[in-house]
Amino acid sequence: MHDFFGAIIALRLPWLTFFTIGRPIADIICLILQVTLIGWVPASIWAVYSLSQYKTDQKIKEALGSRQF
DSSP: OHHHHHHHHHHHOHHHHHHHTTOHHHHHHHHHHHHSHHHHHHHHHHHHHHHHHHHHHHHHHHHHHTOOO
16 A cells, blocks of 8 residues: 555655655755646656665665675
8 A cells, every 4th residue: 555655646746755765856856847747747757766766775675684694
């Protein structure tokens, strides 16, 4: 269910996605894009892609974090 709400936020409020994953510079750039109606679509696509990459990175860190060398 958490993934569903993350996707909804990424599509409706793309700038908020970057804020929640800790990317403040991308957040500002995305907000500037989102201000224009034409920029909303690329901002949403960028947010969904970034959210997917963030979740993948978290899974990799979790998998590698369980290893002890």
